[in-house]
Structures are given as structure tokens and as C-alpha cells.
Amino acid sequence: MHRPNLNDLPPNExxxxxxxxxxxxxxDIIDMHWNAVLSGVHNDPAGFLSFHRNYIGGLEAFLLEQGYPQLVPLPAWNPAEPIPEEFNIPNTGPERLRNLNPNVSFSPxxxxxxxxxxATVEELGEALMIRHNLVHARIGGVMNNLRRVPVAPIFWVFHSFIDDIWWDWQRVTVVVPSVIGLSLADATSxxxxxxxxxxxxANLYTSPWIQIKHQKPAPLTLSPRGTIVELYY
Ligand SMILES: [Cu+2]
Known part of the structure; x- marks a missing residue:
């Protein structure tokens, strides 16, 4: 699934x-995010990704219910681009967004x-979290307040962007088959x-018929295609 770019939408949309x-x-919705923060979701890379996917999913269900299927999947805001004026919310008071152009690129x-x-969802989540924190910090105002941050509409479309990266990663990630008990030749193929x-x-006496006893990553875990699987006998 690829989400449309927020900045490609017409201003009225x-x-x-x-x-x-x-x-x-x-x-209630704001508290749902805060409770997740309190339970440690923002320190757990895999939980960070899955919590926010479900959280956005709630908004998407609401948009469908209200009769706006054209807004689902939720568009994504790329923080290398400025926040569009329609998303400059809140724009007054102590919670106002301080910087509409955080200029943080997630490329390359x-x-x-x-x-x-x-290699793992934890590695991806960890790297994304660090970059993501910079975006929150640079925008400032309520974007820098975990207790209240969902009140900023840009929060939602920013997390939509993060979620898209996770989708992309999931597409290049597959289940590692179990080769335990197979011969080296069959396992390799x-x-x-x-x-x-x-x-x-390494072993001088390795024969293609030797039986695999152990593999790393373990059978049935998720790994990106191209990962080296170490075989032991
Ligand atoms: Cu965030």
C-alpha cells in the first residue's frame, strides 16, 4: 500500500x-496515545510501529464511517517538505506549531x-524512531508534547509517512524457511x-550431503530478502 502525498492533494481536500x-x-483518543506512551511504546521500536499503525487505523475507520473513502488510506506528509498551510494547526496559543519547515529528509x-x-523490525523501528523524534523536536509546540500531540493534524499524516516506510520494509521481508535436517546442498538451494x-x-570436510543442525536467523523468523543465513552442522 502506498499512501498519497499530502502535498499533492488539492487545498480544499x-x-x-x-x-x-x-x-x-x-x-479519549488523545489519552489513548498518552496511555501508550506511559506503557513504554515509544521506547520499544516494534511496538512504536505497530501502535501507530493501529492508531492511524482508528482514524481511517472514522473517515470511512463519515463517508470519505477518498481520504483512506490516510495521506502521508513527508517532513522533507513544508507543512501545508491547511495543517498549520494549532496556529495560536502556547501549543502552536513553531516551525512549518522542519526540513528532515528520510532519504536515502x-x-x-x-x-x-x-535486518529486523526492531532495527528498522529504532532507526525510524530517532529520525522521527527530530521532526517532532524541530516543529515544536504541541508536536513536542507527548501528552497532547494528537491534537496536531500533522501528527497523523506524519505517522502515516512513517507507516509507509514500514509497509515498504515488510514487502522486502519474507519468512526464512527451515532447512534443519536438510543436506547442505538442498538447504542452499x-x-x-x-x-x-x-x-x-568453515570446515575442510564439509560435504554437500552434510545435514544442517542449526540456522541463523532461526527458522520462520522474518528477514529481508538477501540476508545471509548462517548454517551449522
Ligand atoms: Cu510521532
């Missing part, structure tokens, strides 16, 4: 979306072709078919 997000963001590290460099490379523990 952006105005509509920002106002629907504000309707959705009741005190998080471009589709480089996502293969993140099976892993190759799934897009993995293999590395055998």
Missing part, C-alpha cells in the same frame, strides 16, 4: 482532512532499495529460491 482529524481527536536511508539494510544467501561454518 487538505482543509477537509484537517477538520475531520480534529473532529476525531476527542480527549529509508528509500525502498535501502530498506534491505534493516531452498534458501536461494526464497532470495536468501547462505554461509556455511
Amino acid at each position: 487538505r482543509t477537509l482532512l484537517a477538520s475531520l482529524i480534529q473532529q476525531y481527536t476527542t480527549p 536511508k529509508f528509500d525502498q532499495e535501502n530498506l534491505i539494510n534493516y 531452498m534458501l536461494g529460491n526464497f532470495g536468501f544467501r547462505t554461509m556455511m561454518t
Whole structure:
């Protein structure tokens, strides 16, 4: 799934979306995010990604219910681009956004072709969290207040952007098949078919018929295609 770019929407659609997000963001919804913060979601890279995906999912369900299927999936705001004026909310008072052009690029590290460099969802989540924190800090105002941050419509579309990167990563990630009990020759060929490379523990007497006893990453875990699977016998 690829989400549309917020800045490609016509201004009237952006105005509509920002106002629907504000309707959705009741005190209960704001507390849901804060409770997640208190339970440690923002220190757990995998939880960070999955919590925010579900949280955005709630907004998307609301948009569908209200009769706006054209706004689902939720558009994504790329923080390398300025925050559009329609999303300058709140723009008065102590919570106002301080900086509409945080100018934080997620490229090239998080471009589709480089996502293969993140071996696990934890590695990806960790790297995304660090970059993401910078965006919150640079915008300032309520974007820098975890207790209240969902009141800023830009928060939602920014997390939509982060979520898209995770989707991309998931697409290059597959289940590592189990090759335990297979011969080295069969194991190598099976892993190759799934897009993995293999590395055998060095041994002069290794024969292609030797039986695999152990593999790393472990069978049935998720790994990006191209990962080296170490085989032991
Ligand atoms: Cu955030």
C-alpha cells in the first residue's frame, strides 16, 4: 500500500482532512496515545510501529464511517517538505506549531532499495524512531508534547509517512524457511529460491550431503530478502 502525498492533494481536500482529524481527536483518543506512551511504546521500536499503525487505523475507520473513502488510506506528509498551510494547526496559543519547515529528509536511508539494510523490525523501528523524534523536536509546540500531540493534524499524516516506510520494509521481508535436517546442498538451494544467501561454518570436510543442525536467523523468523543465513552442522 502506498499512501498519497499530502502535498499533492488539492487545498480544499487538505482543509477537509484537517477538520475531520480534529473532529476525531476527542480527549479519549488523545489519552489513548498518552496511555501508550506511559506503557513504554515509544521506547520499544516494534511496538512504536505497530501502535501507530493501529492508531492511524482508528482514524481511517472514522473517515470511512463519515463517508470519505477518498481520504483512506490516510495521506502521508513527508517532513522533507513544508507543512501545508491547511495543517498549520494549532496556529495560536502556547501549543502552536513553531516551525512549518522542519526540513528532515528520510532519504536515502529509508528509500525502498535501502530498506534491505534493516535486518529486523526492531532495527528498522529504532532507526525510524530517532529520525522521527527530530521532526517532532524541530516543529515544536504541541508536536513536542507527548501528552497532547494528537491534537496536531500533522501528527497523523506524519505517522502515516512513517507507516509507509514500514509497509515498504515488510514487502522486502519474507519468512526464512527451515532447512534443519536438510543436506547442505538442498538447504542452499531452498534458501536461494526464497532470495536468501547462505554461509556455511568453515570446515575442510564439509560435504554437500552434510545435514544442517542449526540456522541463523532461526527458522520462520522474518528477514529481508538477501540476508545471509548462517548454517551449522
Ligand atoms: Cu510521532
